[in-house]
Amino acid sequence: MTRAGTATIGHDASGDVIVASGDWTLAYAPALAGLVATLRGQARPGLRIDARGLGRVDTAGAGLLLDLAGVDAIDGLDPRRRALFDAVARAQAAPPVPAKPEGGLVALLARTGAAVEHIGDNVRRLVGFIGLILATLARTVPQPRRWRVTSLAFHLEQTGLDAVPIVVLMNFLVGAVIAFLGATVLKDFGAAIFTVDLIGYSFLREFGVLLTAILIAGRSGSAFTAQIGSMKSREEIDAIRTLGLDPVEVLVLPRLLALLIALPLLTFLAMAAGIVGGGAVCALNLDISPTMFVTRLQDLAATRHFWVGMSKAPLFAFLIAAIGCLEGFKVSGSAESVGEHTTSSVVQAIFVAILVDAFAAIFFMEINI
Amino acid sequence: MNATAREKVIEVRGLRNQFGTQVVHENLDLDVYRGEIVGVVGGSGSGKSVLLRSIIGLLRPAAGEVTLLGEDMMRISDARRSAIEARCGVLFQNGALFSSLSVADNVMVPMREHYRLPLPLMQRLAALKIALAGLPANAGAKFPAQLSGGMVKRAALARALALDPDILFLDEPTAGLDPIGAAAFDQLILTLRDSLGLTVFLITHDLDTLYTICDRVAVLAQKRVLVADTIARVEACDDPWVREYFQGPRGRAAWAAAARERQAIAADAAPTKS
Numbered sequence: 001m002t003r004a005g006t007a008t009i010g011h012d013a014s015g016d017v018i019v020a021s022g023d024w025t026l027a028y029a030p031a032l033a034g035l036v037a038t039l040r041g042q043a044r045p046g047l048r049i050d051a052r053g054l055g056r057v058d059t060a061g062a063g064l065l066l067d068l069a070g071v072d073a074i075d076g077l078d079p080r081r082r083a084l085f086d087a088v089a090r091a092q093a094a095p096p097v098p099a100k101p102e103g104g105l106v107a108l109l110a111r112t113g114a115a116v117e118h119i120g121d122n123v124r125r126l127v128g129f130i131g132l133i134l135a136t137l138a139r140t141v142p143q144p145r146r147w148r149v150t151s152l153a154f155h156l157e158q159t160g161l162d163a164v165p166i167v168v169l170m171n172f173l174v175g176a177v178i179a180f181l182g183a184t185v186l187k188d189f190g191a192a193i194f195t196v197d198l199i200g201y202s203f204l205r206e207f208g209v210l211l212t213a214i215l216i217a218g219r220s221g222s223a224f225t226a227q228i229g230s231m232k233s234r235e236e237i238d239a240i241r242t243l244g245l246d247p248v249e250v251l252v253l254p255r256l257l258a259l260l261i262a263l264p265l266l267t268f269l270a271m272a273a274g275i276v277g278g279g280a281v282c283a284l285n286l287d288i289s290p291t292m293f294v295t296r297l298q299d300l301a302a303t304r305h306f307w308v309g310m311s312k313a314p315l316f317a318f319l320i321a322a323i324g325c326l327e328g329f330k331v332s333g334s335a336e337s338v339g340e341h342t343t344s345s346v347v348q349a350i351f352v353a354i355l356v357d358a359f360a361a362i363f364f365m366e367i368n369i
Numbered sequence: 370m371n372a373t374a375r376e377k378v379i380e381v382r383g384l385r386n387q388f389g390t391q392v393v394h395e396n397l398d399l400d401v402y403r404g405e406i407v408g409v410v411g412g413s414g415s416g417k418s419v420l421l422r423s424i425i426g427l428l429r430p431a432a433g434e435v436t437l438l439g440e441d442m443m444r445i446s447d448a449r450r451s452a453i454e455a456r457c458g459v460l461f462q463n464g465a466l467f468s469s470l471s472v473a474d475n476v477m478v479p480m481r482e483h484y485r486l487p488l489p490l491m492q493r494l495a496a497l498k499i500a501l502a503g504l505p506a507n508a509g510a511k512f513p514a515q516l517s518g519g520m521v522k523r524a525a526l527a528r529a530l531a532l533d534p535d536i537l538f539l540d541e542p543t544a545g546l547d548p549i550g551a552a553a554f555d556q557l558i559l560t561l562r563d564s565l566g567l568t569v570f571l572i573t574h575d576l577d578t579l580y581t582i583c584d585r586v587a588v589l590a591q592k593r594v595l596v597a598d599t600i601a602r603v604e605a606c607d608d609p610w611v612r613e614y615f616q617g618p619r620g621r622a623a624w625a626a627a628a629r630e631r632q633a634i635a636a637d638a639a640p641t642k643s
Contacts, residue, residue: 025533026480026484026486026494026532026533027484029484029486029490029494030485030486030487030490033487033490058533058565059494059497059498059501059530059533059565060494060497060533063493063494063497080563080564081564083560083563083564084560084561084563084564084565085564087501087557087560087561087564088497088501090500091497091500091501092497092500332514333468333513333514333515334468334469334512334513334514335468336468336469337514
């Protein structure tokens, strides 16, 4: 049996008396809140509440009644109910927290400033972390006892071998698409044969390594962040430190070295797959036979372009691993933080890879390679 | 209160839980009556948390019946189940606060889902629950990751209390609290039970909690509830594990502390009566 709570105001010799009845529970709280606000406006100080007719009362209802008067001014409470009102009154006595000011131009400026500062901070920390990695590497390399071969092999399999199918497939498809695009444009000039140059040039110099780096940033960089991040949030990193080990040496170096080995190998496969993909389109659609394709490719001074592309692979590998691991170390506390930093790791790694690639393109053009 | 007239809010009959070949519960019976505080004890791995999960419906038992607030939870429609679940508050062992929401928002989640309340009223109620759970007022704006272990428990209690539930399930509520905080937590549970007619089902290893606030203690051993009775009668049980549990050094210390407190209360009360 439930009955909506209600209250009426009356007067007697000693002053105003509010008679409360019915159920003062959460279900009726919105209506009761309005009622209480009205009664507060009408009542004079020194009012009393008659609670004898109350049905069920929960903390929400008790809180609202206490807005009208203190516990001492409420008549007709049995000891149990008085305990509830006492508890609620004590809880409500705590001073309310002032609401946070938000919105407006100042907040916008503050957020912009914070974002800029955050970028600067990211760069500073990344550079610092790279220095730390290099220092640890220099310390560890002369001591073969401290090489973590098992861990290295494990990460080599995860980041290298397991990524082969997707890297090969993706580059094959992109190679085919580029061949189609090139053929469409070049055919009109009667220069369809230059499609071979386009494929060779683009895959050896740029696409092979860049596509692989982007894929690995999404696949392995994110994995590094998630692995290290969840270890951080469960205090495993602290445990590593207290055991007298260096987290950079234990966690970062095997991942970094694995990626340094895996990414150039994957890049090689990517270049081959892209060229095969382009060659397939040339053979099937453009009447450029595989023999002619290979001959034409050899005229391209392909070795030079191959080394230009390949020289970027270790650089990308280093940056992806460093960003992935650093973001992992930045995780704090909650599981949500792991997700945030994983996203941030992938975005940063891809951005940095493309940025470095752009600078490298300018650099190689200037020195005429 | 006599046993026959009291309303059973939780009734477990012939419960059987097993994971693979490992049987956790076999033919387990348990009754919990309205308004009482029942403490469930048992060794590690005796299936205390599993029992709690099968009562609140997070785990479907292999066999047996669970009746919660008069509803057969094995054969209930989803809509009725949701209504029953809104009348149960659960405090999980590690708090289980939503990490992406502030403490106040965590407390408001059940209010948002089950009632249509204006935001200022919800904020006010959330602040009330947070204060009731013994947290400072500024805790509402904090995120779970910023809280200490003890504060997480209190924030989770605030969320469990959000809808003023009929039954409060607590999984090791005082673990991780300092002794003063734990004693205050016990008193808070007692106050809420007395004023709201709450029924409390609590899993605990804290002997002080058992002695100070539990009306009955259920001992989980040998895959079933070995004994469920007042603590004095449970102590007298001649099972070796039960004896070891309550007569060990920690059990005796808790018993002595509870006895001292009772004497002190009696001494306080005596002059006012005369």
